[in-house]
Amino acid sequence: MLREAWTLAIEALSWMELEGLNEKLALARASKQLEVKDVNALRLAHKMVLETTRKRNLIDYILNKVLRPHLIGEFKLGVRQFLRLYTHEIHFGKAKFEEAIEMVKTGRAILGWRELHNLEYVFGEIFNFNLKENIKELNDEEKISLLTYNPRWFVRYCFRVFGRNEALKILESGMKSPPTYIRLNTLKGTEKKILKSLATDGIRLKKIEGLRYTYRVLSTEKPLNRTKSFAEGLFYIQDLASCLAAEVADPKPNMTVLDVCAAPGAKTSFMAQLMENRGLICSIDYSRRRMNVWKNEIKRMGVKIAKPIIADACNPLPLNAEVDLVVLDPPCTSTGAFAKLPSAKWRLNKRSPFKMAEIQWKMLLNCAEKMKPGGCLIYSTCSICLEENELLIERFIRLFPEFKLVKAEPWIGNPGLRGLTKCQRLYPHLHNCNGFFVAKLIRET
Numbered sequence: 001m002l003r004e005a006w007t008l009a010i011e012a013l014s015w016m017e018l019e020g021l022n023e024k025l026a027l028a029r030a031s032k033q034l035e036v037k038d039v040n041a042l043r044l045a046h047k048m049v050l051e052t053t054r055k056r057n058l059i060d061y062i063l064n065k066v067l068r069p070h071l072i073g074e075f076k077l078g079v080r081q082f083l084r085l086y087t088h089e090i091h092f093g094k095a096k097f098e099e100a101i102e103m104v105k106t107g108r109a110i111l112g113w114r115e116l117h118n119l120e121y122v123f124g125e126i127f128n129f130n131l132k133e134n135i136k137e138l139n140d141e142e143k144i145s146l147l148t149y150n151p152r153w154f155v156r157y158c159f160r161v162f163g164r165n166e167a168l169k170i171l172e173s174g175m176k177s178p179p180t181y182i183r184l185n186t187l188k189g190t191e192k193k194i195l196k197s198l199a200t201d202g203i204r205l206k207k208i209e210g211l212r213y214t215y216r217v218l219s220t221e222k223p224l225n226r227t228k229s230f231a232e233g234l235f236y237i238q239d240l241a242s243c244l245a246a247e248v249a250d251p252k253p254n255m256t257v258l259d260v261c262a263a264p265g266a267k268t269s270f271m272a273q274l275m276e277n278r279g280l281i282c283s284i285d286y287s288r289r290r291m292n293v294w295k296n297e298i299k300r301m302g303v304k305i306a307k308p309i310i311a312d313a314c315n316p317l318p319l320n321a322e323v324d325l326v327v328l329d330p331p332c333t334s335t336g337a338f339a340k341l342p343s344a345k346w347r348l349n350k351r352s353p354f355k356m357a358e359i360q361w362k363m364l365l366n367c368a369e370k371m372k373p374g375g376c377l378i379y380s381t382c383s384i385c386l387e388e389n390e391l392l393i394e395r396f397i398r399l400f401p402e403f404k405l406v407k408a409e410p411w412i413g414n415p416g417l418r419g420l421t422k423c424q425r426l427y428p429h430l431h432n433c434n435g436f437f438v439a440k441l442i443r444e445t
Contacts, residue, residue, distance in 0.1 A: 008045035013081040054342035153350035173428035174338040233300040241436035246270040253278040263290030265297035272303040332381040336435020353385040373445040380438040389437040
């Protein structure tokens with residue numbers, strides 16, 4: 001099992017670096033390619049990939065120090081990923097000397113002894129590397145970047161926007177995985193009946209105050225997506241922040257709703273639940289692959305009123321009618337979800353929030369065109385960057401005064417920044433979920 005997990009982790013990390021895949025997609029591809037079915041191997045590989053990716057800048061710092069005058073990027077892809085995994089286990093898994101020797105043997109078995117032959121000295125250097133001594137030479141920003149596992153540009157950004165003390169809390173919140181949340185699906189039964197089924201499946205939950213149907217997972221005897229309750233569509237694995245957006249939208253039965261950037265279906269299925277499967281939801285997404293996932297999830301959850309449309313929301317939307325409610329959850333930098341998807345932070349740079357805001361702006365304009373007078377528009381992101389949130393909404397309401405901000409309720413978070421106190425923000429270190437922004441706008445008649 002151990003060798004299988006290491007092989008899978010090396011392969012997944014390689015796909016992530018080669019094609020920019022996120023952790024989930026890379027592991028899915030690698031496990032299919034290697035035909036890995038052992039649940040324990042999959043679980044271990046997932047943890048190794050997630051945590052090695054989370055700490056990649058610090059791991060590469062250690063390796064570049066040890067490998068001088070060479071750099072980690074100069075080595076073959078498989079060797080590179082093995083060195084990263086090994087360094088993580090030594091410095092963060094607290095592996096003992098005997099375990100380190102076994103890891104090297106595993107690496108030789110997977111990659112071949114010739115691939116690691118010239119690196120034999122390196123494994124001892126990594127084991128004996130003194131991180132505290134080495135980072136003394138660094139300035140404050142560099143130290144914080146390494147010790148909180150964040151890109152330097154993001155450290156600077158958070159310091160500027162939130163101030164040093166609050167920024168440190170935000171940066172440190174990404175050092176561990178966030179809790180898992182689920183949303184019960186009352187299209188399949190009463191809340192009480194569903195809770196009983198989940199308990200039978202060995203899932204322990206805690207209700208989230210202020211939200212309907214949202215629970216924090218305390219423990220589970222097996223992976224959630226392998227339970228009978230999951231297969232029957234009794235719940236959806238959905239972050240607390242995403243559940244909030246659907247509740248802020250507050251769709252009613254018989255409404256016509258436009259769900260933009262809808263895949264993989266979390267908000268579509270929740271809104272159908274709140275609408276009691278009465279009305280119409282037009283779900284738009286540009287990705288055919290993601291919409292195939294959407295179709296499977298909509299079927300699993302028992303949704304009857306959702307219509308899939310494959311289209312790019314940066315262009316005029318292929319919809320003739322005006323709608324009662326638009327929910328836009330556009331692509332974003334995911335700076336609020338680094339704890340959940342750490343690979344995202346290594347794909348970004350200081351220009352990324354501005355580039356993403358350009359895409360979001362086009363989508364927002366196209367969505368606004370489809371709203372009835374008196375209709376409602378929900379705009380949300382899992383970013384904590386001003387450019388993608390308050391600055392965008394400020395610009396929009398300045399150019400289109402017929403749209404008015406109203407309070408984004410239910411209220412479980414903090415007010416928006418720059419005086420937009422009717423918008424709502426969630427922060428990982430305060431609310432135990434993805435960082436999030438949501439605004440609710442009404443088009444006056």
